Amino acid sequence: MDKREIKIMILKHVILHILDKDAGNLIASQAEIDLTQPGLHDYLEKIIMKFQTGDFKPGTLTGEDYLAQTIDDNNGLSFAEKTTQLAEKLFDTIAASEAVPAGDLLSFEFAEGTDDFFGLIKLNFAPRYAHIVDYRDDQLVNNLVLNQAVLPGANQKADEGIIVNLMNGSYMLVEKQYLIDGHRINYFSERFLEIKPEESTKDNIKTIKRAVKTVADKFDVPEHEAMAATQSAIFESVSDGGQINTADIAEAVFKGNISAKQAYNEVIADKELDTAIDVPNVERVEKKYRLQRFKLDSGIEIAIPMDIYQDRSKVEFVNNPDGTMSLVIKDIESIVNKFNS
Numbered sequence: 001m002d003k004r005e006i007k008i009m010i011l012k013h014v015i016l017h018i019l020d021k022d023a024g025n026l027i028a029s030q031a032e033i034d035l036t037q038p039g040l041h042d043y044l045e046k047i048i049m050k051f052q053t054g055d056f057k058p059g060t061l062t063g064e065d066y067l068a069q070t071i072d073d074n075n076g077l078s079f080a081e082k083t084t085q086l087a088e089k090l091f092d093t094i095a096a097s098e099a100v101p102a103g104d105l106l107s108f109e110f111a112e113g114t115d116d117f118f119g120l121i122k123l124n125f126a127p128r129y130a131h132i133v134d135y136r137d138d139q140l141v142n143n144l145v146l147n148q149a150v151l152p153g154a155n156q157k158a159d160e161g162i163i164v165n166l167m168n169g170s171y172m173l174v175e176k177q178y179l180i181d182g183h184r185i186n187y188f189s190e191r192f193l194e195i196k197p198e199e200s201t202k203d204n205i206k207t208i209k210r211a212v213k214t215v216a217d218k219f220d221v222p223e224h225e226a227m228a229a230t231q232s233a234i235f236e237s238v239s240d241g242g243q244i245n246t247a248d249i250a251e252a253v254f255k256g257n258i259s260a261k262q263a264y265n266e267v268i269a270d271k272e273l274d275t276a277i278d279v280p281n282v283e284r285v286e287k288k289y290r291l292q293r294f295k296l297d298s299g300i301e302i303a304i305p306m307d308i309y310q311d312r313s314k315v316e317f318v319n320n321p322d323g324t325m326s327l328v329i330k331d332i333e334s335i336v337n338k339f340n341s
Contacts, residue, residue, distance in 0.1 A: 007113040009045050011035055013079045017087035017105045019094070019122070020149075026091040028084045046154035048110065051121060054157050056172035057189075057197035058280055061164060066194045068169065071118050083107035086120060093192045099178040100187070101125060104151060114167075121161035122188075125149045160188045172280070173197045201279050204244065205234065211267040212253055219260040221253070225317075228292055228309070229253040235289040235306050244277040294327075302327070 014035060018027035035041055061068040069075065070082055077085070087105045094100040103124040110117050128150040134141050152158075159176040173195075175188040189195050199207075209230060216226035233252035237245045246268050254260035279285055292309045295301045308314045318326045 009048065010111040011041060011044060011108060012111060012116075013107075013109040014044060015080055015083050015107050017083065017107065019087065019091050019103055019105055021091065021095050021100070021102045022148075024095070026087060028087055030080060032080065043154050044106075044108065047106070047121060047123075047158070048108070048119065048163070050155060051119075051158055051161055051163060051174065052172065053281060053284060054174065055200050055202040055284070056174050056280070057200045057203075058278075059171050059173060059195060059197035061169040061171060061195065067162075067164070071164070071166075079107075079109065083120075090122075090192050093187055094180075097178060097180045097187075099180070102149070109166075116166040117163055118166055119161065119163040121158045123151045124159060126152060162188075162193065171195075171197075201244075201277075201281065201285060204273065204277050207271050207273060208234075208244070208246065208249060208268070211264060211271065212249070214267060215254070215260055215264045218263065219254070219257060221260070224294065226253050228294075231289050231292060232306060232310060235286065238279050238282055238285045238289075242279055242282050244279060246273055246275050246277070296327070 014033045015029050015031075016033060017029055018025070020027065033040070035044075063069070067086075070077075070085055075082075083105070086107065090105060101124040103122050106119075106121045106123055108119050108121075110119070125148060127146055127148050129144045130147050130150075132143050132145045134143050158174055160174060162171055162173045164171040173189060173193075175186050177184045177186055180187055180191075185191070189197055209227065212226050212230050213223060215221075216223060229252045230249055233249045234244055237243060237248050246265075250261045250264045250268075254264060290306050291303045292306060293301070293303045304315055314330055316328045316330070318328055320326060
């Protein structure tokens with residue numbers, strides 16, 4: 001999450017279209033949702049905020065994009081008509097795939113600060129049991145019934161969706177690959193929205209980790225050392241400048257080894273990663289990487305705060321003459337047992 005001031009979210013339009021692909025039906029709503037229903041605004045706001053603070057693919061629409069033209073205020077369509085067109089295309093895209101779950105397409109516009117936003121979030125159905133009051137032989141019986149179309153909770157992250165800043169066309173997109181026509185594809189961006197987003201922070205970090213591991217294996221750098229140094233470099237780079245600097249990672253992991261750094265830079269170049277990768281949600285990355293986590297072959301797991309891990313007077317990995325390693329934790333003044341009832 002980027003470091004920004006708290007802004008009030010004002011929902012302007014919300015409509016829900018049902019993509020019941022299992023029954024072969026698209027049920028398009030002709031009117032918007034009544035936002036005065038108790039608790040509804042809070043539920044929708046939490047869904048949107050969960051989306052905004054998650055890991056997403058950034059990008060920017062152009063005037064020629066299918067989505068940009070569909071949501072353009074100058075096309076003469078109402079909000080219901082625009083979103084119905086989108087729902088129809090999405091339904092046609094997923095109808096033939098058994099892998100893509102049925103769900104509801106939540107479409108909305110909201111204002112936040114001085115900007116207006118348009119969003120689509122696919123709320124996938126999940127089976128849940130609910131009680132039902134029934135009668136059997138003139139006796140009241142409380143039974144359980146399986147509801148196949150329960151919507152996700154407000155704090156559950158979405159698998160597919162997009163939020164567009166209508167002021168500048170920038171967007172954040174979340175999607176999941178599914179098997180369609182024999183191929184695993186990002187159908188949401190490729191076939192539905194017809195856009196090409198950038199890689200997410202999570203995907204870029206995965207690529208960096210694979211590159212580091214490949215080079216570390218080649219130059220006999222212990223994997224736990226290489227991964228720990230990579231995490232430290234990412235954490236410091238993001239905290240200082242809101243970016244991941246691939247050159248900083250090369251220096252941190254392969255310091256003093258010119259050949260290893262060169263091999264790493266070649267892998268990064270081959271993967272077409274930028275030297276400086278912008279991170280939209282800085283606070284999320286900082287929170288995720290502020291602890292170094294290790295699991296030892298003995299089964300011991302340990303989490304060490306980043307600043308402590310980098311302080312040799314507090315913690316140190318020691319290579320023993322017999323080829324084993326020791327983890328030394330120093331300068332302990334007190335120990336608190338974290339047993340919870």
